[in-house]
Amino acid sequence: MAQLVPAATRFGAGCGCTRRWFVGGAATFIALPCAVPARAQTSAGPIPGIDPPQLEDLVIGSRILAELGVLDAFGHVSMRHPGNPQRFLMSRSLAPALVTADDIMEFDLESNPIDARGRSVFLERFIHSEVFRARPDVMSVVHTHSAGVIPFSVSSVPLRAMYHNPAFLAAGVPVFDIRKDFGTTDMLVRNREIGRALAQTLGDKPVALMRGHGDVVVGPSVRVAVFRAYYTDVDARLESQAIALGGEVVYLTPEEGAKADATNLQVMDRAWNLWRARVAPSLGK
Numbered sequence: 001m002a003q004l005v006p007a008a009t010r011f012g013a014g015c016g017c018t019r020r021w022f023v024g025g026a027a028t029f030i031a032l033p034c035a036v037p038a039r040a041q042t043s044a045g046p047i048p049g050i051d052p053p054q055l056e057d058l059v060i061g062s063r064i065l066a067e068l069g070v071l072d073a074f075g076h077v078s079m080r081h082p083g084n085p086q087r088f089l090m091s092r093s094l095a096p097a098l099v100t101a102d103d104i105m106e107f108d109l110e111s112n113p114i115d116a117r118g119r120s121v122f123l124e125r126f127i128h129s130e131v132f133r134a135r136p137d138v139m140s141v142v143h144t145h146s147a148g149v150i151p152f153s154v155s156s157v158p159l160r161a162m163y164h165n166p167a168f169l170a171a172g173v174p175v176f177d178i179r180k181d182f183g184t185t186d187m188l189v190r191n192r193e194i195g196r197a198l199a200q201t202l203g204d205k206p207v208a209l210m211r212g213h214g215d216v217v218v219g220p221s222v223r224v225a226v227f228r229a230y231y232t233d234v235d236a237r238l239e240s241q242a243i244a245l246g247g248e249v250v251y252l253t254p255e256e257g258a259k260a261d262a263t264n265l266q267v268m269d270r271a272w273n274l275w276r277a278r279v280a281p282s283l284g285k
């Protein structure tokens, strides 16, 4: 697996280094004349106690979902802190396609940034903190406004598993309606109370839709959460098409879904490696 390496080190006044990290193998490694060997710098990342390679999937995952059209200027990907389950990591407020390791910030489970340093944070970070709090099994959370799922967030027609790749949907897809407990809002998960209600609606499922808004997708790793966010959107688009055909639609049963999902988890790195190859060049810039 390719490692995150320092792509550029600029020395300004007082030798204040600004590092950029990108994923690359031998073909994309840039060796710079530097007084400090590049290898020695890999332990000094944007978050104390975390080596930049540990942030690789989070950076790559954000860019993959943008590349695949699941995220646009909005939406975000997070991961639980690998060394502290009471913390999580996500980008500062930034379009997902632009995220680098330097943009990753650390938060507690009340969504307070540990070391903000003046950076702006996502308004809807409470989606992530409350899901991480409610679900010890979850290591990554994705929030999207993907176009495919919006119709199912506002329709009485449930989102269901159409085929084997989104088999995880066969477990059922709850819909969170913010109006139910919070009345008329701007639809955003802007505090802990709304985040907690969303996490309760999600329950033990991998995906919940958010009425008039989007979805929240979780997984035991960033890779699985990204895979699920993408295939949730694909499934929704295909279900709309199948319904439009006008005949009876046959969905995967929960049992078929469980079997297919187990197989998917064994082979999903094939998709990840393809997607990573598509976005890796963008990280060199």
Ligand code: MN
Binding pocket: 075, 124, 143, 144, 145, 213, 214
């Ligand atoms: Mn949102």
